[in-house]
Amino acid sequence: MSDSNTTNFTNPSTFILLGIPGLEAAHIWISIPFCTMYIITILGNFTILFTVKMEPKLHVPMYYFLCMLAVTDLVLSTSILPKTLNIFWFNSREIDFNACFTQMYFMHFFSAMESGILLAMALDRYVAICDPLRYSTILTNPVVSKIGLAMVLRGSMLVLPYLLLAKRWPYCRTNIIPHTYCEHMAVVNLACADIRVSSYYGLFMAFFLSSLDLFFIALSYTQILRAIFSLPTKDARLKTFGTCVSHICVILASYIPAFFSFFMHRLSHNVPLYFHILIANMYLLVPPMLNPIIYGVRTKQIRDRLLRLFIIKGPKVFS
Template sequence: MSDSNTTDFTNPSTFILLGIPGLEAAHVWISIPFCAMYIIAILGNFTILFIVKREPSLHEPMYYFLCMLAIGDLVLSTSILPKTLSIFWFNSREIDFSACLTQMYFIHCFLAMESGIIVAMALDRYVAICDPLRHSTILTNPVVAKIGLAMVLRGGMLALPYPFLARRWPYCRTNVIPHSYCEHIAVVKLACTDIRISSYYGLSVAFLVMGLDVFFIAVSYIQILMAIFSLPTKDARLKTFGTCISHLCVILASYIPALFSFLTHRFGHNVPLYFHILIANAYLLVPPMLNPIIYGVRTKQIRDRLLCFCVSTAKANPLRS
């Protein structure tokens, strides 16, 4: 391993992930909140999927999109955290070159897919509030399935150039990645060639895709707010706006950490490296943890079904003295 940092090579068989440089002594302590967030994300998102599948009354577009978001959250958090925890707990820093590129692909694929699903959820809220009589005819099950497939294809196609470009660069300096996972820029910075194509592509996706998604969400909610404020009574306005609260919280939980990470990475040159890496982990772990909590707490239908299931389970398996 000592020679792998200096020996010339063009196709490294493995990379070495350092975890969080500068906080190596605290890796075990940092792993505690990371592991807790992952467990909450796994349990919460599987609970959402279970409840929606089990309850026929929840077989509606909003809950189908929520299930797509839950699947994306599960894949996204699972794509990084097991390896990160193996670094923290077992000092298992090596990752195969192909596995590193695969991890990179899944991260960018599901980030783009989840952003698209959040746009689809905004569309669902727009139709439900601005044209409620046609909601069931506009967002039919085949339409919802096509939207979901389009988001998956969009994410898959947009993420494909990341590992493709990273694979073609020659790596002749070092194979040590100062990160806890195979983040795109952290990997391609190791290449001993001009990587402007990779850098420009990453910026283009961030600005065009995420920017357009935020724009469409903003347009949808402007129309939604106009429709809400046109309602005759305050109670009607509050009740209608209440149906959007969960989705608005998911939007904030998804985009604010990602935007903060992007801004600190691009412009926070005086920010310590460990802070960059902590934020980069947070924007991949916090939304998967918060999304099921937000919908579980704020959505009455899911909350009621979960309580009914817990009660029925308790009655079916009473404690015996």
């Protein structure tokens, strides 16, 4: 009878997401900043996409990569937040077995995509500063398209083993996930099997992929800084470096929360579970919210286009 019950429970039809265990009474209050961040993410990234589409001067590789980043951020935040808000607002905790793994795949796939796009943007800044005369011949539209396609293929191929490994485990202990979304380790820890392969692959992805991208980004900026310091005047150096500030801020906003969450999860075993879950949400929600703000504030072409848009439309509102 026990065997029969275990067999019937293996790979349950649904999982139960608990939200943030220990802070259930505060779910409504926590949902306010979460929802605010999501609204800012949607408005900010759609504004970037609209501005680039409407302004012909922005139809250059730098802003094509920015549009790729905006789409990635929109999908990444949308893959987790609507379900999280359903848990907070309506106590809707059930998620279909296959939907859970689909969410897991999209989350990790677009996280890998974001890292790759940041690397592509570093390449763009490297070519623009270190080899400006050949910029338009090196980063042509077909080359930008191929880089984007390479990032998609890389992300899909590297993240697919996450899904395949996670789905092959038998889930017969419980179907309760102490998290707001189907985070990889939170799900596979429910398996009644030796999950070391999944754990090691998760370490490989977090360390190897992100560290490799970060290494090449650092290498690009080493060459960029050498080129900047070789410029004859201070004004020229500041002006050239200013074209990189937005990208540097986005890199910091993306990698610092991710690495903080990763190392805290692996090393800080005395930290309360709810703090782990809050940080795991922050590193997926904060960068998509900050990226369009950083580029909107720091990039003159985007600011000018938005100002023209509001100045042109302004009088019509009061007419």
